[in-house]
Amino acid sequence: MDPRPSIADERLETRLLVEGLHARWGLDVSGRAKAALRRDARAVARAGGLDGIAGLLARAIREEAWRDRLVDALCTRDVTLFRHAGTWVAFRHKVAPLLRTFPRLRLWVPACGTGEDVWALAIVLAEEGLLERSRVWANELGPGALARAEAGAWPADRADAFAAAHARAGGRLPLSHWTEVTDGRLAIRPELRARISFAPHALEAPVPHNAFHVVVCRDALLAYDPPAAERALDVLVRGLLPFGTLVLGRGETVDDTPAAALLERLDPDESLWRRSR
Amino acid sequence: MTALVVGVARDGGPALEGLLAGLARSFPAVVLVVAHRGGPHDDDDDLVARLRPRCALPVVLARDKAPLVPGRVLVAPAAYHLLVDDGRCALSAGAPESGERPAIAALFDTAAADLALGLVAVLLGDTGADGAAAAEALPPGALVRPAPDDDLVARVLSRLSEVAR
Numbered sequence: 001m002d003p004r005p006s007i008a009d010e011r012l013e014t015r016l017l018v019e020g021l022h023a024r025w026g027l028d029v030s031g032r033a034k035a036a037l038r039r040d041a042r043a044v045a046r047a048g049g050l051d052g053i054a055g056l057l058a059r060a061i062r063e064e065a066w067r068d069r070l071v072d073a074l075c076t077r078d079v080t081l082f083r084h085a086g087t088w089v090a091f092r093h094k095v096a097p098l099l100r101t102f103p104r105l106r107l108w109v110p111a112c113g114t115g116e117d118v119w120a121l122a123i124v125l126a127e128e129g130l131l132e133r134s135r136v137w138a139n140e141l142g143p144g145a146l147a148r149a150e151a152g153a154w155p156a157d158r159a160d161a162f163a164a165a166h167a168r169a170g171g172r173l174p175l176s177h178w179t180e181v182t183d184g185r186l187a188i189r190p191e192l193r194a195r196i197s198f199a200p201h202a203l204e205a206p207v208p209h210n211a212f213h214v215v216v217c218r219d220a221l222l223a224y225d226p227p228a229a230e231r232a233l234d235v236l237v238r239g240l241l242p243f244g245t246l247v248l249g250r251g252e253t254v255d256d257t258p259a260a261a262l263l264e265r266l267d268p269d270e271s272l273w274r275r276s277r
Numbered sequence: 278m279t280a281l282v283v284g285v286a287r288d289g290g291p292a293l294e295g296l297l298a299g300l301a302r303s304f305p306a307v308v309l310v311v312a313h314r315g316g317p318h319d320d321d322d323d324l325v326a327r328l329r330p331r332c333a334l335p336v337v338l339a340r341d342k343a344p345l346v347p348g349r350v351l352v353a354p355a356a357y358h359l360l361v362d363d364g365r366c367a368l369s370a371g372a373p374e375s376g377e378r379p380a381i382a383a384l385f386d387t388a389a390a391d392l393a394l395g396l397v398a399v400l401l402g403d404t405g406a407d408g409a410a411a412a413e414a415l416p417p418g419a420l421v422r423p424a425p426d427d428d429l430v431a432r433v434l435s436r437l438s439e440v441a442r
Contacts, residue, residue: 007390035362035387077370219370251368
């Protein structure tokens, strides 16, 4: 077993990995937060039995499957359905009433990871009588993550935890009204799927301005370093219609960013903002 | 800058309160705390509210991308990992490590990799596999082990002055 690589080695190997992915595949992960990127690369290498980040570099620049494995690791957040239930409660009370005044709604969930927030949003919209008038666009860069998001299915042993979170999130009906268990998997029912579309898309890529009534992007900006996160936040905010709502993760803030000038916070405790103009 | 990173087991609450109570307003380092509590998806959080009255230093939840500030206690929020990245906090919603989120290993590993930080580390209580992985990531001499009848804060201060650069 080789000795553990030094910090300097790992930093160098991570830098070369970023360059290699870009040179070989045109994939730009240079804006990713470095500490998390380094640890994710290390974990992918370890799980694959490779010789550290240098070993992953060698495979990822030669084989698409290894490239995709890394990208999926960077895109995957391990979250429950209705994570931070208080945010969804605030959404029902403070956002849904405004949404009811529109005959048609467009909602965007970029960098959706494995889709938990897409399906939580769909359930909340349905429970608030808003799903029929809505179209939800869900995007993710990692192909494996996107496929899992579209599948909308989880191991059945998560059913109790999800149901409890759904109840805390103000669920009006039992979660089983929206999900079904087949073959050991808890899956979103077909009726919820019609208004939701999934497509590959990188958060860094341009999108229409002033298009969406709601943008949900929770815990995705964590993966970016401060300058890239600011640029991504700007994309999210400019994608909002005036008076549209931005939903971020609870540990995230817009303070000290240029985008803050366009936003007003809707709730002192929950990460909801309204585009003011 | 110097940093004190503290990993706390579920049984380490009283020890954490004792350590924080012993920090004077003049404490020179940023203090980063990862405390095991609940499961990796339990996202309720009253830890900061409980710690705040016990400490002369400001105690706050670590926010993503917040700068490390000497004399401040930054606590990993429930159901997030807390990393250090280039002088800032970095939160992560990635997979639990050793079944824990927040994981002490994520904090200690990234704090050790931030070469601008003079680092001292403490583990309180039985931190299990996560604590063991965390300790392995530290440079030699960074870990100060609590001992009974021991002024932990004094030893931490002494080690901090040694690693200050």
